[in-house]
Amino acid sequence: MKSVVLLSGGLDSCVMAAMAKEEGEVIALSFDYQQRHRHELDAATLIAHHLNIQHQIVPLLIPSSSALTDKSQTIVKNRLPEEMVGIPSTYVPARNTLFLSYAVSFAESLGASQIMMGANLHDRACYPDCSPAFFTAFNALLQVALKDTSINVKTPLIHLTKKEIILEGLRLQAPISLSFSCYDPHNNESCGRCDACVLRAQGFEEAYRSLRSGSEKPNS
């Protein structure tokens, strides 16, 4: 099995790359779309190196304005996880449609039959292009768009919380410590207050608690 993995450099895609590696050959793609949290591209490089998988950083300018690419826009801060509803300013129009389309073209030319993307339970609550309905529609599109109709997109984390992803990462010995999630870093340090930082911190806290209580065993 040859897989193309979308490796942002964040926690989710780090764990997913480790999952994909268990299944066979992996080629990781990261997109440089002039995101202000460019440090994630360095994290992606370190993760790919640690996992010993092929990795390409692809320059792909997105023609839309978003708080993720435009420093004049405000990234929302200090929200509790339960307040993270609705589409936030960090939404980038058609971002995942564009990234997946590129990955599909790459996969068809390589003879890879699956593309893996780390969308999860938190993402899908806020971003339309992280929802199960989106991935179902994208796979339906692939059935009629390509010469090779066996190619499809898999999202193995779509029903998992951050805590569950961290526990899965520990089980797989994924290089979680190399991942980087912050939307608004300063001098490559996480802000600790954007949605990505808040969810990551909560995930580690919950994973730690469940490990302490003995309800989960990472290397079982």
Next chain:
Amino acid sequence: MKSVVLLSGGLDSCVMAAMAKEEGEVIALSFDYQQRHRHELDAATLIAHHLNIQHQIVPLLIPSSSALTDKSQTIVKNRLPEEMVGIPSTYVPARNTLFLSYAVSFAESLGASQIMMGANLHDRACYPDCSPAFFTAFNALLQVALKDTSINVKTPLIHLTKKEIILEGLRLQAPISLSFSCYDPHNNESCGRCDACVLRAQGFEEAYRSLRSGSEKPNS
């Protein structure tokens, strides 16, 4: 009505840009994907200038090999239109999925509600990503991928032959003479023998005949 038009510089997109202009504001996008028939980008620029519409040439590298981008691959020549069945060497994996994804992101950020693409009866016979099923699936994807669910892709030429497109172009006074269709030009001259040249020549011959016979009137 604000429309984003995919303007390759060929005959079909030239006529379609003229159609779109009748409906309102038009922004044309051409993609520089290192196609060997780069002269079409000059044609697109001339067409947009003639129609007095906004125009952007977007560099968008496609990670796949195809006879359209790789000079070591052979472009099929001297086929009769009825021999043009099956997917040819000029197929580019996921090309239209990628171009449309970019156009959709652009449209959402601009507040444009439609994207127009000149796929037609000849294209759909050979290229999966020019088929009615492809555009239906792409529009179904847009329903769940975006914040603005009113955006959709229109393909007004999908049931038309080259002859019919030329006649429509004459009716609209589209600058057909500025368009360029050849897949394999030398010194910016059409080869006359690739599928695109054969179909274009046949279209003009048939349009000429029907105008001579009086069955069609371009400016009626």
